[in-house]
Amino acid sequence: AQSVAQPEDQVNVAEGNPLTVKCTYSVSGNPYLFWYVQYPNRGLQFLLKYITGDNLVKGSYGFEAEFNKSQTSFHLKKPSALVSDSALYFCALRIGYSSASKIIFGSGTRLSIRP
Amino acid sequence: EPEVTQTPSHQVTQMGQEVILRCVPISNHLYFYWYRQILGQKVEFLVSFYNNEISEKSEIFDDQFSVERPDGSNFTLKIRSTKLEDSAMYFCASSDREAPTGANVLTFGAGSRLTVL
Numbered sequence: 001a002q003s004v005a006q007p008e009d010q011v012n013v014a015e016g017n018p019l020t021v022k023c024t025y026s027v028s029g030n031p032y033l034f035w036y037v038q039y040p041n042r043g044l045q046f047l048l049k050y051i052t053g054d055n056l057v058k059g060s061y062g063f064e065a066e067f068n069k070s071q072t073s074f075h076l077k078k079p080s081a082l083v084s085d086s087a088l089y090f091c092a093l094r095i096g097y098s099s100a101s102k103i104i105f106g107s108g109t110r111l112s113i114r115p
Numbered sequence: 116e117p118e119v120t121q122t123p124s125h126q127v128t129q130m131g132q133e134v135i136l137r138c139v140p141i142s143n144h145l146y147f148y149w150y151r152q153i154l155g156q157k158v159e160f161l162v163s164f165y166n167n168e169i170s171e172k173s174e175i176f177d178d179q180f181s182v183e184r185p186d187g188s189n190f191t192l193k194i195r196s197t198k199l200e201d202s203a204m205y206f207c208a209s210s211d212r213e214a215p216t217g218a219n220v221l222t223f224g225a226g227s228r229l230t231v232l
Contacts, residue, residue: 032218043119043206043223044158051218090158099212099219100146100170105158 002027004093006106013081013113021076021109023091032094033074034103035065037087044090050074061085081113117141121207121224129232131196136227138190138207146210146219147190149182151175151203152226158206164190197231204228 004025013019025031032051036044048059055067065076076089091106120139128134140147149161162182163170169182181193190209194201204226210219 034220036221036223041225043208043225044221045223046220049218049220088155094218096171098170099210100163100165102160102163102171102173103148103221104160105150107157 002093002095002104004033004091004104004106006089006091006109008109009107010110010112013111015083015113015115016080019078019081019085019111019113021089021091021111023074023076023106025072025074025091025093027093027095029097031074033065033067034092034094035059035063035074035076036090036092036105038090038108039087047076047089083113083115086111086113117222119207119209119222119224121205121227123227124225125228125230127230127232128197130199134194134197134201134229136192136194136205136207136229138192138209138224139188140190140207140209141211141222142188144209144211144222146170146212147182147184148208148210148221149192150206150208150223152206153203155204161192161205194229197229199231202229202231 034049035047038044050057050067058064089109094103122137147164152158162172162176179195183191206226207224208221210221
């Protein structure tokens with residue numbers, strides 16, 4: 001079955017430290033992978049995507065993600081966390097080859113950055 | 116920056132009543148979606164819509180649900196007879212096709228909170 005998983009419900013990091021939010025996927029064919037962020041009482045906002053090419057993808061707000069085909073992972077990273085990065089993060093996977101194909105989301109990881 | 120607009124922001128209804136949630140997608144977008152999120156947790160796909168018809172729908176999207184794009188700008192989700200378990204935040208999203216890969220990025224609205232009593 002095609003799926004996306006986020007194994008951690010919560011990640012706690014001190015400000016200034018590097019952060020990693022984990023995501024693994026299962027798909028037949030090449031994956032189209034995304035990260036979105038949700039701030040309280042807001043809709044989801046796009047951060048970055050992997051379609052093809054370089055395994056390290058750079059996105060908004062200093063975030064980047066590393067695609068690893070052998071480990072079927074797409075972990076979100078940032079070298080130095082900010083308190084304002086505290087939010088709910090979702091990994092997403094497009095199921096299918098058409099632009100109209102559905103995009104499914106992982107269960108979300110709450111990132112908490114302490115000052 | 117263009118945005119997706121959703122109304123109402125919060126609706127309270129009695130079980131069994133019909134509810135219509137409205138969305139105005141970004142004007143040049145081609146693909147439209149509804150998702151729901153219960154208690155700020157998992158975001159669940161409901162339906163995708165393209166070229167005036169449903170492209171895909173989930174098992175959640177049963178006969179009680181329907182979508183319409185009645186006038187070329189609005190995109191609505193109707194729940195015919197609401198149940199308690201329909202209480203959730205409903206998000207509308209739209210996207211354009213990104214050439215050449217076709218990888219579409221979703222732009223979400225702020226959501227409509229539905230409370231069924």
